[in-house]
Amino acid sequence: MQRRDRTFFALMAAGAAALALLPLIGVDASFRHFLILAFIYAIVASNWDLTLGYGGILNFAHPAFFELGVYGYAIFASTLEVEPWLALLLAGGVAVIAALMIVLPVLRLRGIYVILVTFAFGQICLQIVLSQSQITGGSQGMVLLPGLQLGDWSFARDGRMGYYYATLLLLVLSTIYLRMVVRSSFGRSIQALRDNEYYAISRGISVSRQRILTMAASAVFTGMAGGMYAAYLRVASPEVFGLDFLIIVLSALLLGGTSTILGPVMAAILLAILSEWMMDLGAWRFLILSVLIVGVLRFYPGGLYALIEGLAKWAISGRAAVRRGARSPLK
């Protein structure tokens, strides 16, 4: 294992261990609720990094993969009465199928047109959900969905402790998966296409094939995160299609730093904690968060990850490498 892989997994393991111990030192239920949501946002944001960051594909259908995961779980677990754990996996499958559907029209498009078409895809999904009310519950959504349990132990018991650990585990698995994907030959090939498309083609890499695979790969855990969200909240409502969700996840991705995986994960958790702290401030907290995001990105275009990396280098070497770290996010 190379040094940068060790750094990555060490950081991830330390973060996961800290989060796993957190409930034991006693945090209140509402904070735990925020963290569960943060883990789910973290999964969605970091998987989005695969297309938006590593792949350089301006894919705005990503939130829709999550939303279809939510409804996929609801329909499988509730309507079709599939075992909830299996429905969770199937939610990932639903998202992958959606990704394969939207990637085909996108293959021939570039830049702004990719944004337009992929964004429209989310809106079309919403319209379908609203219009097919006998299946989806329309604007009412679907409620009282089956939750997760192991044997007789419901994950909602003991202050939702089961969901806390299940979601954290899903986040850890997703992070390992993403790291393995981007460090594989496939992952390198999509970065190569992003950095220099024609050169990559001239070295045997197929744009279409890699784009299809990138979109599919980014949907797997995103769909499962949707399933987890539905299992946890036990509702599937068209509200998840709203702009709020897109803004939260996109903020986490940009604030954390694209093409870093851990950046969006950390930023999602940080944003959840900050908005919890600032609950009393009402609408002001969005203003404060916006200023924070703009401020960080102004001085660290590489995002939080670059900032932390820079600080770490500085702490280790004692030299002022902080500034340099701003421009070279660890890959």
Add this chain to the structure above:
Amino acid sequence: MSQSEPSVLRVEHARKAFGSLIAVNDVSFSVEQGEIFGIAGPNGSGKSTLFNIISGVPFAADAGRFILAGQDVTGLRAHLRFRRGLARTFQTETAFDCLSVEENIDLARVYGPDNPEEAYGVAEALELSKISRHTAEMNAGEISVFDKKKLMIATAVVARPKLLMLDEPAAGLTKTEIDELREVIVELNRAGISIVLVEHVLPLLLSVAQRVLVLNQGEEVMTGPPDEMIKDPRVIEAYLGRKGHDRVSAA
């Protein structure tokens, strides 16, 4: 050249126009097995465009046929042409800057030839391109211009191509660097790779090429061995314009 062995590359009536500008106009030539084939011509004469349409990157030809070792690759998508053994470099040095030098080469190896066993190993490609071990571990974004040029050759060579097309590899290099580049080209050729070399640095081109095709304004001026080329009045005219031709013939 025996009848049984087809030309490594046959270009038949290649043509590419940009609006009313005909950048490559009805150009035909063939490159024989084991040959170093030179292409010369003034700036804007269509050399790079010719490479572009042969490799399919970034655009295809308007007309013409390209036959690689007996197989028609004209309609083949660009990335598949590389996998069939047609590799090119670009005039401006490019690399996948976010990957290390070794990873750059390995990527071309993995996505390279149809049959991966035909490929060289990364270490062999490094050696053939004369890239140092130290450089190999660096990030491609951090290496020198000369190393980037060699890296671009290494990512082509690792696939053990049938034909390697080099677009002005010596541009901007010092004399010592050009000498090293000459060794790389000659050794690659000895290793069995046929080469098309577009080069503005004429001493390099004339010292390694067995035959040279001279282009002017998208059209073939002549094809022949280097010593014929430098004497050919049409070539002198293409390079220096009519006045230069008059001066030379008056002398």
